[in-house]
Amino acid sequence: MTWIFEEKIIETLPEDVVGFVYMITNKLTGRKYIGKKLSKFKKIRLKTSRLKNGTKKKSKIRYEIDSDWQTYYGSNTVLSEEVKTTGSENFHRQILRYCYSKNELNYWEAKYQFDYGVLLSGDWYNEWISVKVRKLKI
Secondary structure: OOEEEOOEEEOOOOOOOOEEEEEEEEOOOOOEEEEEEEOEEEEEEEEEEEOOOOOEEEEEEEEEEEOOHHHOOOOOHHHHHHHHHHOHHHEEEEEEEEEOOHHHHHHHHHHHHHHHOOOOOOOEOOOOOOOOOOOOOO
């Protein structure tokens, strides 16, 4: 299934987007989930090189890879199990907001979760809200 943003199907993310806040809705039950997803993961690879004096030196090579956002259905175990048992076609995946820093991503995920009251009813898969946010640099 696809991601929808502002009623358009999204196949690629804008280049400068760090991640997005999303809502997944079970079309059969109406139950929903709000979460966040990074667009890329940072990886570190160790490279070993031999110096002129014969000693080995290890250095870290940092690089990014695309995340699995195209096939992602949230980190909630109940939601993931329902996607497996009922089929992904029974879920609507909507991007609520693109974010351009991890801090912004954390802030907007928590804001949407609090605004929608995801912990106040059984209509949501969300079981907890965890957030660490610092002031945005302006």
